[in-house]
Amino acid sequence: MIELKTPSEIEAMKPAGRFVGSILKDLKAMTKVGTNLLDIDDYVRQRIESCKGAESCYVDYAPDFGTGPFAHYICTSVNDAVLHGVPYDYKLKDGDLVSLDLAISVDGWVGDSAISFVVGQDADPEDLRLIKCTEDALVAGIAQAQPGNRLGDISAAIGDVARSQGYTVNVEFGGHGVGHVMHGDPLVPNDGKAGRGYRLRPGLVIAIEPWFLATTDEIFQDPRDGWTLRSEDGSRGAHSEHTIAITENGPQILTVRD
Structure with missing residues (x-):
């Protein structure tokens, strides 16, 4: 069921968004050659434990697309991994492409x-x-998150950016509703037809998250951890995401990193 938030509820969501954004900003500055993925995970744990009312959305999360409960505080996907990467004992090397995906609840x-x-x-x-393509696609998708537009307008804008830069699009995993839970309705595919789908209304809060692979749109689940999604051909992936609220005045980014 798609839930619309009141203006006061959107205000109540901002601390969680700012907290997530600040952690990702700090992690980008801190992550160097030699940084261990487990240290990244532990840093997030410490930040969550130091924030009153904060809880991990990942620890013990067990949806049908994973194998067993997720046991970490952040997703760390490296090189050919693009989504749901499980932190493990790996020290980052010069030139590694890292994607960090973080969801935290603050005061519910x-x-x-x-x-x-x-x-x-x-x-x-x-x-x-x-x-940059994922970032450009995110900007394009957010620009279409206007009251009166359709969900397909967001999806089409994302897909158009990908294709214009020579990438193909996988629609198995994409954006989603956000509120008291991390993954809610509606689904926000990374490709679609403009003018189609759910009509966007003020109060809708969604995560828009373009992710693309360099030379394929096929993925597989790593059997070693039952979670990490990797490219079928070994090519690299990238992922950009923001939680946004649709308001009477247009989209508002809740997970700001500035």
């Missing part, structure tokens, strides 16, 4: 956001182009 309201970046100095220009 959820913020959900993701960023991708390259670690170190040896960045492949193609990785940077892929990351």
